Amino acid sequence: MTDRPSLRERKKQATREALQAAALRLALKQGPENVRVDDIADAAGVSPRTYNNYFSSREQAIVAAVTAERASRVAAAVLGRPADVGLADAVVDAVVGQYTDPGEHAPRALLMIAASPALRACYIDTVTTIEGPLAGALTERCPHLDRLTARVLAASVAAVARLALRQWLEATPEAPSMPGFVVPSGSLPDLVRAALTPLVPALDAAATPARHSNADPV
Template sequence: MTGLRERKKEATRQALRAAALRLAMERGPENVRVDDIAAAAGVSKRTYNNYFASREDAIVAAVTAEREARVATALADRPAAAGLADAVIDAVVEQYTDPGGQARDALLMITASPALRASYTGTAAMIEGPLAEAITARCPGVDPLTARVLSAAVGAAVKVALQQWLEPTGPPPSPAGLVVPAGSLPDLLRAALAPLVPALEAAGRHS
């Protein structure tokens, strides 16, 4: 059961994320200061710094909040008959390519800012812990170390796919600064994850 202290910390984190995204959408991310976000959330700058290292991290966190847990849940919900590789890849693609409503608008904003793009791709590493737990829960025979290695590799592959999608090589961005994503993100994710299929399948068989 979550304690009061943990619930208060999560409430503060949520307030900071929400304030960061709202201000960025209203003013443009370049016009938002950490002080502005802290004030809007009703906390001090020092408290802000206990949760986020930059304004970009807070803005991006509002878009990616709890996505790692959703990937793990999506993996757990895959049919038991599905192989580990298919289950992991389908869960990742589903949760990374189905932004709705405000999240879609925020993602468009992220494409226009190099700092936000860098922060966004960096969040891929956060998938490691929740995904490793989901892998060992789905395949109890998988060694925990193996599960961590596999999940870290998945996070690295996702980061590569996101970088390719958001920072394509080719013509420079439009005058407005908007980077037009390159290709299909689901296809890029599947291509980046494809080299991991043999290892995931082997781990699934050994379980």
């Protein structure tokens, strides 16, 4: 049985989501350099003090609006694949898919992030938010998988995605073009897929329940 979040937890999550949405909306409208923490707090209907309980900078709130959505989409994509699709294919396709078709506001948001050194640094640091939801999706898709293994695999996937994004963003001299995020350094989806390839054997092995022989040793 899954524990339901308490009323307090639901209120905190709602406040976080309101701050994230307000930060991204204002940044896209005005430019991130023109957005103040007070503006974000006011747009979300909370005090600046409350804002500081959730985020330490405007960049963190702006980026969180993008990465929070990605985390839930990755988990949903993994769980949404048919049972006959291998775990590695499900995970790799789910992660790569977020950079191929990143959602309604993400293309503009990623253009903005790529053009801002402060946002780029924050984006790279927070992309590992996919770890928790992905670990949950792994254990739900593979009930035999223990929680520790699921967390290790999810952390590995998140770390690889972070490295791929760092390489792509740091190699991008200017904001990338749309669609497909193709830049002189290459396609972001292709780079993420290539970076995740070494994890394929581990993911496929984890998807297979261990079979212990009861036969007596020879």
